Amino acid sequence: MAKTIGIDLGTTNSCMATLEGGEPTVIPNAEGGRTTPSVVAFTKDGQRLVGAPAKRQQVTNPENTVFSIKRFMGRKHGEVSEEMTIVPYKVDEGPNGDVRVDVAGKEYAPEEISAMILQKLKADAEAYLGESVSDAVITVPAYFNNAQREATKTAGSIAGLNVVRIINEPTAAALAYGLDKEGADQTILVFDLGGGTFDVSVLELGDGVFEVKSTNGDNHLGGDNFDKAIVDWMVAEFMRDQGIDLSKDPMALQRLYEAGEKAKIELSSTMTTQINLPFITATPEGPKHLDLSLTRAKLEELTHDLLERTVGPTKKALEDAGLSASQIEHVVLVGGMTRMPAVQAKVKEITGKDPHKGVNPDEVVAVGAAIQGGVLKGEVKDVLLLDVTPLSLGIETKGGVFTPLIERNTTIPTRKSEIFSTAEDNQPSVQVHVLQGESEMATYNKTLGKFELVGIPPAPRGTPQIEVSFDIDANGIINVSAKDLGTGNEQQVRIEGGSGLSQDEIDRMMKEADAHREEATRMREVVDARNNAESLAYQIEKSLQENRDKLDSSVASTVEGRIMELRGVLESGDVNEIKAKTDALQQAWTEAAQALYANASAQQQTSSADGDSEASDDEVVEDAEYEVVDDK
Amino acid sequence: MSEPQQEEQVEPEETVADDPLITVTRERDEYLDALQRLKAEFDNYRKRVARDQQELAVRAHERLIREVLPVLDDLERALAHEGDMEEGVRLIHRQLSESLAREGLTEVETDGKFDPHTQEALLSQPSDQEEGAVIQVLQKGYKLGDRVLRPARVVVSQGADG
Numbered sequence: 001m002a003k004t005i006g007i008d009l010g011t012t013n014s015c016m017a018t019l020e021g022g023e024p025t026v027i028p029n030a031e032g033g034r035t036t037p038s039v040v041a042f043t044k045d046g047q048r049l050v051g052a053p054a055k056r057q058q059v060t061n062p063e064n065t066v067f068s069i070k071r072f073m074g075r076k077h078g079e080v081s082e083e084m085t086i087v088p089y090k091v092d093e094g095p096n097g098d099v100r101v102d103v104a105g106k107e108y109a110p111e112e113i114s115a116m117i118l119q120k121l122k123a124d125a126e127a128y129l130g131e132s133v134s135d136a137v138i139t140v141p142a143y144f145n146n147a148q149r150e151a152t153k154t155a156g157s158i159a160g161l162n163v164v165r166i167i168n169e170p171t172a173a174a175l176a177y178g179l180d181k182e183g184a185d186q187t188i189l190v191f192d193l194g195g196g197t198f199d200v201s202v203l204e205l206g207d208g209v210f211e212v213k214s215t216n217g218d219n220h221l222g223g224d225n226f227d228k229a230i231v232d233w234m235v236a237e238f239m240r241d242q243g244i245d246l247s248k249d250p251m252a253l254q255r256l257y258e259a260g261e262k263a264k265i266e267l268s269s270t271m272t273t274q275i276n277l278p279f280i281t282a283t284p285e286g287p288k289h290l291d292l293s294l295t296r297a298k299l300e301e302l303t304h305d306l307l308e309r310t311v312g313p314t315k316k317a318l319e320d321a322g323l324s325a326s327q328i329e330h331v332v333l334v335g336g337m338t339r340m341p342a343v344q345a346k347v348k349e350i351t352g353k354d355p356h357k358g359v360n361p362d363e364v365v366a367v368g369a370a371i372q373g374g375v376l377k378g379e380v381k382d383v384l385l386l387d388v389t390p391l392s393l394g395i396e397t398k399g400g401v402f403t404p405l406i407e408r409n410t411t412i413p414t415r416k417s418e419i420f421s422t423a424e425d426n427q428p429s430v431q432v433h434v435l436q437g438e439s440e441m442a443t444y445n446k447t448l449g450k451f452e453l454v455g456i457p458p459a460p461r462g463t464p465q466i467e468v469s470f471d472i473d474a475n476g477i478i479n480v481s482a483k484d485l486g487t488g489n490e491q492q493v494r495i496e497g498g499s500g501l502s503q504d505e506i507d508r509m510m511k512e513a514d515a516h517r518e519e520a521t522r523m524r525e526v527v528d529a530r531n532n533a534e535s536l537a538y539q540i541e542k543s544l545q546e547n548r549d550k551l552d553s554s555v556a557s558t559v560e561g562r563i564m565e566l567r568g569v570l571e572s573g574d575v576n577e578i579k580a581k582t583d584a585l586q587q588a589w590t591e592a593a594q595a596l597y598a599n600a601s602a603q604q605q606t607s608s609a610d611g612d613s614e615a616s617d618d619e620v621v622e623d624a625e626y627e628v629v630d631d632k
Numbered sequence: 633m634s635e636p637q638q639e640e641q642v643e644p645e646e647t648v649a650d651d652p653l654i655t656v657t658r659e660r661d662e663y664l665d666a667l668q669r670l671k672a673e674f675d676n677y678r679k680r681v682a683r684d685q686q687e688l689a690v691r692a693h694e695r696l697i698r699e700v701l702p703v704l705d706d707l708e709r710a711l712a713h714e715g716d717m718e719e720g721v722r723l724i725h726r727q728l729s730e731s732l733a734r735e736g737l738t739e740v741e742t743d744g745k746f747d748p749h750t751q752e753a754l755l756s757q758p759s760d761q762e763e764g765a766v767i768q769v770l771q772k773g774y775k776l777g778d779r780v781l782r783p784a785r786v787v788v789s790q791g792a793d794g
Contacts, residue, residue, distance in 0.1 A: 021674045032779050041748075044764065049748055057748035060756040060764070060788045250754040251770040254785060386672050411675035413668050474668045 004135040004164060004377050005125050006172070006369025009114060009152065011070040012195035012222075014038050015363050016121050017370035018129070022384060024176070024367040026360075029124040035362055036124075040116045041065040042104035050120040062088040064103045068196070069117075071219075072099045072110040074144070074151030111151050115158035122159055136161040137373040139365050142168040142201045143215045164376050170201035171210040172368030173332045177356045180208060187213075187327055189318070191347050191355070192334035193310065196222040200314045202321035202328070214320035216313035221306065223337040229302045230260035234275065234292060242288055244281055252280050256290075267296045268339050300342045307346050314350050331355040336362045386411050386474065390506045393470055393478065396433040396442035398423045399527030405470045408438065412476065417469035419485070421462045429454040430466060432482045434495065438513035441520040446509065449493045453482040456489075461538070529578040530570055536582060537563045540589045550599055555592045562588045699731040740773030740784040742766050750775070752783040756790050763791030 005027065008015045013035040017026045029036045031052055041054035042064045049057065058065045071083045077093035084091045092107060094100035100107040118136075125133050138161075140152050149166050156163035170190035174180065179188055186205040192198065199217040203210045234256050235247045246252040259275050266273040277290040300307075318325060331353045337343055338361045347355055359367055388411050394404035397420065405416045422430060431452050437445025456464050465485040472478050481492035513520075544551075544559055562585040569577045706724045710717045740750045746766050750773060759767050766786045773784025 021671065021678065023675075023678065043748075053748040056752035056783055057746065058753070060746065060753045060790075251785060254754055254771075384668065384671050386668060386675065409679065411672040411679075413665065414672050414676065415669075474665070474672075 002135060003125075003129055003131065003133055004137060004370070004373030005121075005133055006366050006371070006373050007118065007121060007136055007138045008169065008172070008363075008365035008369060009070065009117065009138055009140075009155075010035075010038055010194065010365075011068055011197055012038060012224075013362070014117055014121060015366035016125055017363065017366040018125070019370055019374040022374070024370045026363050026366060027125045027128050029121070030127060036117070036121065037067075038070065038117050039065060039067045040069070040113050042106075046104075048116065050116055063090065065089065066101055066103060066108075066113050069101070069110050069113040072101070073114060073155070074110070074148030075099055111155040112158060114152070114155035118155055118159035118161060122161060134160070134162050135164050135373065135377070137165045137167060137369040137376070138163055139167055139169045139172045139369050141199055141215075142170050142212045143199070143217075144168075165372060167369060167372055168201070168210070168212060169199070169334070169365045170203055170212070170215075170332070172365045172372065173334045174203060174205070174210060174330070174368065175371045176359050176364045176368035177330070177332055179330055179332070179356075180205060180210070182330070184208075186329050187321075187323060188330040188332060189314075189328045189351055189353075190332045190334060191310075191314065191338065192217075193337040193343060194222050194335040196220065196224055198222060198310060198313065200310075200317045202317050202323060204321075213323070214317045216317040216320065218309060218313055221309050223335070225306050226264065226303050226337060226340070227257060227260050229306060230264060230294075230299070231256045233298075233302050234260065234290070237292055238280070238290055244283065244288060246281060246290075249281060252277075255280065263294050264299065264340065267294065267299050268341055271296050296341070303340075303342065307342060310343075310346060311350060314347075325351050328353055332364070333357075333361050334364050386413075387476060388412065389472065389476075391436045391509055392438055393434070393436050393448075393472075395420075395468060395480075396435060398531055400442050401524060401527050402435055402437065402440055402442045402445050405468070406472065412472045413474045415469065415471045417467050420466050420468055422456065422459070422464050422466075423461055425461050426458040427461065427464075428456055428458070430456065430482065432468060432480065432491070432493075434478075434480050434493065437509055439516055439520045440524045441516075444513060444516045444520055448478065448495045449480065451480075451482075451491050451493045453484060453489065453491045455487065456484055457486065459486075525575050526573050526578075529575045529582070533566055533570060533578050533582045533585075536585060537566050540585065543589075544592075547596055550596055551592060552595065555595055559585070559588045559592050696735060699735065700728070703728045703731065736777050737781070738775050740775055740780070742769045742773070742784050742786060746786065746788045750780050750783055751786050753788045754785050755787040757787055758792065759789040760792055761789040763789055765789045 003018050005016050005018045006024075014037075015026065015035045017024050019025070026034050028034050029051060033052065036051040037055045039051065039054040039058070041049040041057055041061060043049060043057065043061060044064075054065060055067075058067075066087075066089050068083070068087060072080055072091065076097045077091070077099050078097060080091065080099060090102040092100045092102050094107065094109065099110055101110065101113060102108075118138075122133055122136075136156055138152055138156055140149055144152070153163045153166055169192065170188075173190050173192070174188050179186060182205070184206055188203040188205065188210075190199075190201045190203065192200065197217065197219055198221040199215065201215045202213040204213050205211075231253070235245070238244060238246050246256065255277050259277055263273045263275050272293060272295045275290065275292045275294055279287045280290040281288050318328070328351050331347060331351050333344070333347065333355045338347075338355075344355060388409045389406055390408060392404040392408045393406040394402055397403045403418075405418055406414060420430075429452050431450060433442065433450050434448045435442055435445040436448050439445050453466065456466075467483045467485055469481050469483070470478065471480075476496075478495040479492060480495070481490055483490040540559065541563055544556060548556055562581070566578070566581040566585050569581050572578070703724060706720070706727065710720045710724065713720065742751065744765065746753060746764050751766065752773075754770055757767065759765075761767055765788070767789045768787040769784055770787065771782075771785035774781045
């Protein structure tokens with residue numbers, strides 16, 4: 001089945017995504033970028049460049065490098081007089097008063113230029129996915145009129161795409177957060193601060209359809225303005241300190257822009273950042289370095305006016321929608337600039353709501369478009385919307401340890417089995433204690449069920465193989481079975497509603513696991529040390545018995561003494577003590593084993609039997625063993 | 633969960649065992665279960681791959697950082713040292729370049745004509761060189777494998793009469 005791609009055809013950058021196995025994935029372009037500059041250039045030697053290469057040659061060829069074509073889509077020449085003066089390429093009037101751009105001696109309709117961008121995206125998507133792509137969902141601003149939407153659709157057709165739907169950018173953003181599944185009559189505010197434009201939209205969801213209640217914005221406000229504010233500040237600081245104007249030096253400016261952007265991003269997570277640009281310029285007296293410290297507070301001061309410019313349009317959009325801020329139920333952020341904490345704080349200040357987070361704001365529109373594409377294709381079937389297990393599921397093993405078989409956030413239905421064994425010689429039964437939770441220790445998790453598997457034939461510990469299987473079906477019903485692979489005996493339990501926990505319950509259990517984390521870790525350490533010590537003592541005792549006749553009685557009794565000492569401290573709960581005695585035993589046995597080998601080779605005997613017993617460990621089975629259930 | 637699907641209307645027959653509707657319903661449930669399990673397995677596989685990739689990225693950083701640590705040491709030695717350090721810095725530079733080259737880093741070529749695929753024009757100036765030629769490299773560019781990590785920042789000639 002051919003894939004549908006979702007395309008965010010932006011003013012400065014474009015982005016595309018598709019569904020893979022029902023999950024949206026952003027498709028990187030051929031250069032490896034997750035977004036592609038919406039720039040098309042016609043070089044003097046007749047080449048056509050799209051994306052990053054087009055942008056990189058802009059200064060050598062400004063009159064033939066077309067950017068911001070979106071501002072001209074579907075508009076009449078008479079409507080774009082302001083935009084025309086900003087762009088360095090030539091904008092003419094075509095038939096019917098349409099816009100034509102005049103580049104490289106040829107006239108192109110804006111649709112054709114946009115089609116070139118779409119063509120590149122399509123080709124890169126095909127290369128990435130390894131299959132042909134024909135269907136696309138393309139997004140447009142909510143305020144686009146019919147002519148602008150038609151033009152966008154035409155651009156898609158020229159690029160060889162079957163445009164299955166044109167959807168609004170804010171709608172796509174809301175879809176990316178799954179807000180269409182939140183129930184009817186939701187009101188959503190979408191705050192989109194992109195590279196060069198600011199759009200705010202109020203949406204209302206009714207009957208699964210999003211309706212745009214109002215839109216507002218500022219066509220010339222975006223991340224570029226913020227970057228420039230930082231660069232201007234750096235230039236002014238350097239001028240003050242060194243008396244040199246960096247704004248005339250293109251390389252210095254380039255470095256300032258990059259450093260400014262980096263600082264801006266860093267200040268989203270830290271309170272202060274260092275801007276270091278060694279050898280930024282040179283004077284007859286020697287090289288000059290730029291070394292500035294920028295705090296988040298300073299950044300906010302520098303961009304305060306820009307930030308304030310978002311307030312008016314947002315309030316106006318609310319007013320036009322006939323809503324007060326308190327009536328907004330969801331806030332969605334779009335555009336890289338919305339990562340800035342001050343922007344988020346401003347949005348919260350206006351709406352009183354914490355915005356949705358989690359989807360990359362540069363990609364959220366393309367992701368939503370891809371989801372819409374999947375819906376239209378029928379790819380997103382309800383029966384295939386699968387749940388995840390909210391908490392880990394597993395069993396209790398020796399010493400009260402919780403051994404998870406199915407990790408939390410595993411998509412169900414799923415099945416997992418593991419082989420366990422007995423902890424004692426001749427243990428006739430094992431208890432399977434099924435638990436749910438995130439603590440390492442069973443006692444802090446929730447019991448879902450218990451059962452016993454009886455009738456295990458007498459055997460040394462670690463020998464019986466007991467396969468424990470967890471199977472969760474699509475409805476969250478858990479079947480746990482334990483099977484003695486030796487006898488074929490099987491026992492099982494069915495647990496219903498195990499994953500039917502409310503969010504509150506899940507949160508509470510996660511919090512409890514957190515609260516007991518340190519204690520559980522300490523308990524776990526003790527149990528591990530004890531289990532390890534016990535198993536070592538057991539193995540050495542066994543080997544000792546087998547080889548007693550070949551050993552000096554003094555050596556043997558030393559080992560025996562160490563075993564006794566170790567067993568004496570097992571119940572103390574003192575990890576260091578147990579470990580120390582474990583080491584002491586290990587050392588005594590190593591010496592004994594050396595003597596054993598020395599004897600063996602002296603007697604020219606094959607030592608394979610001893611070698612085996614040295615390595616004798618129940619490697620075939622998991623080291624997690626059952627606690628003793630019924631030792632009698 | 634069992635959502636009724638379009639089925640041919642089949643009149644129920646007396647013999648329950650051979651009722652095609654029952655057979656088909658059972659088969660449908662089995663197929664749906666198999667499909668759901670496959671989908672869930674794919675989801676879980678994807679989650680595992682994403683986790684593995686994250687770990688891999690961290691390990692890759694580790695390796696690179698370990699490569700670069702000696703350079704940091706040497707720079708600190710240079711700073712602690714008084715007087716002429718040109719030779720020392722030259723050695724440190726060579727050491728760092730070699731470490732990065734081992735990781736697959738190569739310099740972007742800047743001889744000849746401007747290439748927007750690997751270079752970025754920061755300025756366009758008149759010069760006696762042919763139009764479109766690179767006349768100055770302001771910042772070197774680098775490729776990691778086939779991919780342009782950073783384009784070379786260059787000044788491009790506008791030609792003699794530019």
